[in-house]
Amino acid sequence: MTFIPYKIKDDGKMKQLKKKDFKLEKELQSLVEENLKELFGITFLATEYSTGQRHGGRMDTIGIDENNSPVILEYKRNKNQNIINQALFYLDWLVDHKSAFELLVRDTLNKKIEIDWSSPRVLCIAEEFNKYDTYAVDQMKRPIELIQYRIFEDDLFALDILTAAEESKGNNKSSTNKDYSVEYHLKNGSERIKKLFDELRDFTLELADDVVESPRKFYIAYRIIRNFLCIDIHKEHLLIYLRIEPAEVDLEYDILRDVSEIGHFGTGDLEVRVESEDDIKLAKQLIEKAYDNSGN
Missing domain, CATH: 3.90.1150 (Aspartate Aminotransferase, domain 1)
Structure with missing residues (x-):
């Protein structure tokens, strides 16, 4: 889906807004983290969350959504640059380390929340994904969402949802013993x-x-x-x-x-x-x- 943004000026005429770029990936990450609740209904928990010395990874952002399910966010400033493989790795790590996430929630929010482990997911946010990326995610049948962003002059920020996560099935690794339908x-x-x-x-x-x-x-x-x-x-x-x-x-x-x-x-x-x-x-x-x- 392609939208061409225009600004309607006071005189009723339109001005096409020029596309901008983030200089650093961290700028994109910081902007999204600052607005997680407004953009996605997600409560922020941690940034650059370490998976430990053995696994040697860092999740860009980790949070909990309005249904009390875990959400990981990964960013790339331009094209996807292997972001989908990272998403799979972090998703499996999270499901295998539920207690670590539950402890993070308790310590960060200062309260105990019943986590819904039936639908953890990963949001991959990049300026561009191609048809092979969307095909791969569709074939995986894993809870990974591809989201393209655009930033324009006049501080306009836009998102395009390319793929929405499918809900977990009984044979999905991210599923729990109790499947709701x-x-x-x-x-x-x-x-x-x-x-x-x-x-x-x-x-x-x-x-x-x-x-x-x-x-x-x-x-x-x-x-x-x-x-x-x-x-x-x-x-x-x-x-x-x-x-x-x-x-x-x-x-x-x-x-x-x-x-x-x-x-x-x-x-x-x-x-x-x-x-x-x-x-x-x-x-x-x-x-x-x-x-x-x-x-x-």
């Missing part, structure tokens, strides 16, 4: 609720080709870069959590609730309770709004 969650719902879920699921996945469905322990998340929707399936209703500021919508609808100050499973501050077909139309409108709000 859509079917796992649907066991909780009645036949009526399953039909309502299927309708919302189909609608969500049709929003874009690269929407990722990510079943977790307590909910099913949908994202491209960040979660924009989480669905918690109950026997007689669905609880939908959306990345929407509650102040942006009319909370007079009985099925809507502001949960920004209320504990709940999933990400998002607006709750939609779906019990019947009558609730579907509003739910779809808000799902699309959350998708648009997330910058996807």
Whole structure:
């Protein structure tokens, strides 16, 4: 995907913005680390994290995402320069050293968090990847995401998601003994609720080709870069959590609730309770709004 950026000037005329470059790879890394939460919904844990003397590696950035899954970020200022092989090495190291990551989380955030090891992933960020890179990642079936960046004059920074990580399967090394799936969650719902879920699921996945469905322990998340929707399936209703500021919508609808100050499973501050077909139309409108709000 190629976008040519233009700035609209005060007089209504356009000026094409010129591409810029980072002088050093560290500039790219520092910029992303400073904005991890805004860009990817990731909480920063460490930079240049050592894999120890025996393995002799250093992960550029390591963090934990909004689903409490580990995320490694690797950067290259220009072309990929073997970044995918590094990603595989660090991903396998991380899965084999879970206790080290859990200790890092506890020491850095000063609290104990239940880590979701079903979907650790690596984000590879470079100025350019080629068709062989995307083909290789697709064939690997490993949770590696290729992201191209561009920086332009007037401080414009853009990302292009080339490949989104597939969720871990039972035969994937990064999987845990407990694999969560859509079917796992649907066991909780009645036949009526399953039909309502299927309708919302189909609608969500049709929003874009690269929407990722990510079943977790307590909910099913949908994202491209960040979660924009989480669905918690109950026997007689669905609880939908959306990345929407509650102040942006009319909370007079009985099925809507502001949960920004209320504990709940999933990400998002607006709750939609779906019990019947009558609730579907509003739910779809808000799902699309959350998708648009997330910058996807």
